[in-house]
Amino acid sequence: MSPNVVIRAAELQDAEQIALVHVESWRAAYRGLLPQHVLNGLSVQSRADSWRHIMFSRERETLLAVDPKNGSVAGFVNVGPSRDEDAGPDIGELRAIYVLEGWWDTGMGRQLHDAGLQVLGEQFSEVTLWVLDTNLRARAFYVRRGWHADGASKRENRGDVFLSEIRYRRPLPLAAGW
Secondary structure, eight states, X not given: OOXXXXXXXXXXXXXXXXXXXXXXXXXXXXXXXXXXXXXXXXXXXXXXXXXXXXXHHOSXXXXXXXXXXXOOEEEEEEEXXXXXXXXXXXXXEEEEEEEOGGGTTTTHHHHHHHXXXXXXXXXXXXXXXXXXXXXXXXXXXXXXXXXXXXXXXXXXXXXXXXXXXXXXXXXXXXXXXX
């Protein structure tokens, strides 16, 4: 099933709605995977400030899924050059993809994923992403879309919590039927 949404490029004035999606989707997707105090401590205002900076810098692109009925942002994908030290100039990165819980299992995530990879395919021959190792739902989503774990892993400190992530990879440009 495909949702009735519009995919469009984010603009600076979208930062607050992107931040709301970011925080609310983290709270839903990471419930039980991260300590509740971490999820409760997420701030829409702080995220909005971060998103304004990201969009102002223009080093990466953010695409939105917008509900045409009310104009609200229901999901987003953020892509750009890989930040990994071992990446060459031909490696892009799917840096973030988040969808509000009410839109899960509607096809919106797939639409955002595909739109992000189309943007990356204009500049890069390969793409990577990092995913929380315990986020089995996300990992299965990526595997269904042709991603594979490439053996790289990292631990990041987010406040008093350590996140263990694994890297996934796939080639670009995309073959028909992706």
